[in-house]
Amino acid sequence: MSATGGNETSLLSRFIHKMTKTTDEGGYRSSSFLKLIWSWIVVHVIAFKFNTIEFLTRHRELSPDSVGNRAGDVAVVTGGARGIGLEVVRKLLKCGMHVIIGCRNVSAGTQLIDRLRAEGTTTGTAEAIALDLMSLESVKKFAREVNSKTDKINILINNAGIMFVPYTETVDGYESHFQVNFLSHFFLARLLHQGLVNGGKGKRNSRIVNVSSCASFGGHVDFSDLQLKRGYSRFDAYMVTKFLQVLASNATDRKHQEEGAPIRSYSLHPGIIQTELYDGVAWLRMLKFMTVRMFKSPAKGADTVCYAALSPDIENEGGIFLANSQKIPPNPLADDVQLQNQLWDITIDLLEHKVEK
Numbered sequence: 242m243s244a245t246g247g248n249e250t251s252l253l254s255r256f257i258h259k260m261t262k263t264t265d266e267g268g269y270r271s272s273s274f275l276k277l278i279w280s281w282i283v284v285h286v287i288a289f290k291f292n293t294i295e296f297l298t299r300h301r302e303l304s305p306d307s308v309g310n311r312a313g314d315v316a317v318v319t320g321g322a323r324g325i326g327l328e329v330v331r332k333l334l335k336c337g338m339h340v341i342i343g344c345r346n347v348s349a350g351t352q353l354i355d356r357l358r359a360e361g362t363t364t365g366t367a368e369a370i371a372l373d374l375m376s377l378e379s380v381k382k383f384a385r386e387v388n389s390k391t392d393k394i395n396i397l398i399n400n401a402g403i404m405f406v407p408y409t410e411t412v413d414g415y416e417s418h419f420q421v422n423f424l425s426h427f428f429l430a431r432l433l434h435q436g437l438v439n440g441g442k443g444k445r446n447s448r449i450v451n452v453s454s455c456a457s458f459g460g461h462v463d464f465s466d467l468q469l470k471r472g473y474s475r476f477d478a479y480m481v482t483k484f485l486q487v488l489a490s491n492a493t494d495r496k497h498q499e500e501g502a503p504i505r506s507y508s509l510h511p512g513i514i515q516t517e518l519y520d521g522v523a524w525l526r527m528l529k530f531m532t533v534r535m536f537k538s539p540a541k542g543a544d545t546v547c548y549a550a551l552s553p554d555i556e557n558e559g560g561i562f563l564a565n566s567q568k569i570p571p572n573p574l575a576d577d578v579q580l581q582n583q584l585w586d587i588t589i590d591l592l593e594h595k596v597e598k
């Protein structure tokens with residue numbers, strides 16, 4: 242083999258090595274390189290398609306009719322201290338709500354509140370409470386604190402998320418996308434259930450808004466490897482967990498309807514939004530000068546989230562998927578009732594020992 246050929250081989254093997262490397266103590270997980278490449282292609286094709294559509298279509302602003310005055314109502318927002326979440330908090334404050342921000346760094350949350358005040362948002366009230374979705378114990382603590390402060394919750398926005406991170410296990414032993422994007426949010430909604438029921442007893446239903454992604458269209462569910470431990474691909478992990486959010490959202494809405502609970506659930510794609518979420522995507526980081534023009538702003542990303550949280554147009558229409566503040570068909574698997582029930586039962590089983598009796 243020529244020197245050049247040898248270099249190429251070693252470059253390729255270093256690339257494969259890097260892409261399949263995992264951070265757990267076990268060293269290297271038997272990751273399928275083909276799966277990695279395939280899932281990279283799928284997620285990028287989906288994102289490119291959505292980005293093109295969004296670039297060519299008019300953005301639907303959140304209209305004042307969709308917002309209204311919601312003084313006296315309470316919203317809980319995870320990951321509310323930056324990115325899309327920050328703009329969601331700003332919009333909720335503008336309609337007079339009390340907003341509880343769940344964030345890892347409470348001082349970042351408090352600084353955000355000060356910043357929003359300094360920037361002219363004078364209505365509503367807000368507070369930051371510690372929440373680390375990598376730990377079910379932290380979710381429990383957060384929920385306990387929220388429940389001690391308010392007996393009603395009108396809106397729960399499951400917004401926090403991670404994308405394309407290398408294989409890492411949480412303190413609870415779950416793959417990190419699985420826990421942060423899906424499991425901890427599902428757990429949080431269960432722990433805040435009574436508050437949400439109370440919040441829905443007034444003029445309108447309470448709402449659970451699951452900030453998923455267009456990546457959910459590349460997702461699937463494999464109950465024999467729900468926790469993504471086999472042949473790990475970070476791209477697949479993001480697509481799968483964003484899909485699980487949609488599947489669980491539809492399941493939750495249906496279960497609440499069957500029980501007569503006044504809570505509706507929505508899932509959505511906020512748009513391709515310029516945030517720090519893409520900081521882990523090297524080639525996009527290099528093209529930031531382009532993406533700031535091609536991607537929507539975080540304020541626009543917050544529009545669909547707030548539309549799902551507040552709009553009277555969808556009051557009686559839970560279990561739907563939204564993009565650009567419009568209902569669109571979700572990944573078809575998300576409407577499969579058998580899959581919904583299976584996911585629901587398995588997730589409840591996973592969490593059973595964690596739920597306070």
Ligand SMILES: NC(=O)c1ccc[n+]([C@@H]2O[C@H](COP(=O)([O-])OP(=O)(O)OC[C@H]3O[C@@H](n4cnc5c(N)ncnc54)[C@H](OP(=O)(O)O)[C@@H]3O)[C@@H](O)[C@H]2O)c1
Pocket residue numbers: 319320321322323324325326343344345346349372373374375400401402403404421452453454455510511512513514515516517518519
């Ligand atoms: N940006 C997009 O184009 C896009 C597209 C589709 C879907 N989404 C979805 O939109 C949501 C918001 O994303 P973004 O673009 O605003 O991303 P971002 O700027 O990276 O913000 C992510 C948020 O999640 C929080 N978070 C991450 N890990 C957490 C943990 N373990 N515990 C608690 N909070 C945690 C972060 O809090 P810290 O400040 O503590 O890190 C931050 O507030 C995500 O669910 C994402 O999947 C975004």
